[in-house]
Amino acid sequence: MEKRELVIIGAGPAGLSAAIYGKRAGLDTLVLEKGRPGGQILTTSRVENYPGIIDGTGTGLADAFRAHAEFFKAEFRSVSVQKLEVRDGEKIITLKDGSEIAAGAIVVASGAHFRKQGCPGEKKYTGMGVSYCAVCDAAFFEDLEVAVIGGGNTAVEEACYLTGFASKVYLIHRRDEFRADKLVVEHALANPKIVPVMDSVLESIEGSDMVEKIVVRNVKTNELRNIELNGVFIFIGTLPNAEFLHDLLQTDAAGWIITDPKLQTSIPGIFAAGDVRDTSLRQVVTAAGDGARAAMSAYSYLQF
Template sequence: MHTKVLIIGSGAAGYSAAIYAARANLEPIVVTGMQPGGQLTITTDVENYPGFISIQGPELMEQMRLHAEKVGAKIVDDEIKSVKQLDGCKFKSYGNYNDYHSDAIIIASGAQARWLGLESEKKFQGYGVSACATCDGAFFRNKVVAVVGGGNTAVEEAIFLTRFAKKVMLIHRRDKLRAEKIMQDRLFKNDKIEIIWDHAIEEILGEENPKRVTSIVIKSTKEESAQEIKVDGVFIAIGHAPNTGVFKGFVEMDEQGYITTKSGTTLTSRSGVFAAGDVQDKIYRQAVVAAGTGCMAALDAEKFLEE
């Protein structure tokens, strides 16, 4: 398959890039990847995306896909396994079902939250279990929530959640935090936060109708004791992993695997290759930010192709 611009990924960044690229007559192809629609497809209510007071995550992504198709983007359900540059600045990307030749590439393959790996965690994702406090914190106004983790992300999320929750319990499997000292100081000074040291979540319990979290079972990491604690929500904050394994050695990345881009642009270390969304954003991780960088990538690609 041939295209001027191949867009790898189908989250907010990928679809936004597709809309702008299609409107520029670049006839883009979007390869959806292993999770069509990205992380928003495992989110229930979205109340912070401009233009929608409240919308289900999967519905928002379906609207973006329809918009991209309406303006001329071709969307293919496939997954890219490897990418290489050919002579003459062309690119060839190898998928499970097709090979793709392109003049430019926009990498928008996103990132994934690291989860605990519990069956009950998966069961209640979107129904009280979240990996994004800024996305879902407002749903837990005046409620009790637990945050799992001990790094900067966990501490930041715990502090942020005190804006809404009446109580936040930070559960950490060790007896000290990895977070920066200044963040720890803020945490310890916050009266709404209780730290439960040397414990890990063993199971998340809840109800079916309506589906919601009601409590967690935590187990000591030093002895066999376990206890059940009533909570309304659980926030997993043990980090994110960008979906960039395919591009190692192809474009420059930081030590965490995020693609590095030139400040104020979506330009990567390789001419003709652009990165947008959570593959290069480890700070904000919001759909609206991803959509904005998707727009930037399409405009950067258009300029590149003109030159």
């Protein structure tokens, strides 16, 4: 069985930061990632709240993070993790191909994924008008009308981004005011292409081969409204990428991993960093800080 000092599961900002700090601390460091390194920042068009980056891109920042980790010779492996367990006192990672890695310390930095709406038509039209990534798909809706579902920062910011392509963006939220930051909301509502639809929930997505309309319901009056459009972008929250844990670690009711101040989980030698853990803020800067702390906590753990 392969044995490594530090194994990092996930290569978003938290995992990449952990790789940088792990290698600089002299640890044999392996990063496991099933897709392109970068995590959710790969779906972000603009980055303007990471210190030192006034106007950057998600892909640009992700590439810089990886280049930094590679400069210190962190090893990357493109694989899917199927299971994490403790067996006979050893921390074992099982990969999709059945191979196993024993790790002295582990940083779980597997991130999160977008929550599905769950309404009729969502699954059927995913990839045919339904999207969870404006940066990926906005160009397909040039001069067409679309809807954004959600009221947080991501939804409102992505609605603004979509106005660079779509002719009209319906911003649909189930409450009477948006949850996004005040400045973000003010910027969005000042854009004539954005049409807020408040107190409303998405009931269904309909069409033929592609999306043609949505049905929304006013939560106060129960009135149904048909809105003809061509695309639906859903941004209603996130869920942790933690299926491979199989209840190994202590989590909160929603499945986010609980850590102590040193980012250690309920099992000694297993740490969690970034969006996958129970935290009050999920941003690139907090994920990067988590990765640094988790790696140094892992280093301290391995010394004793």
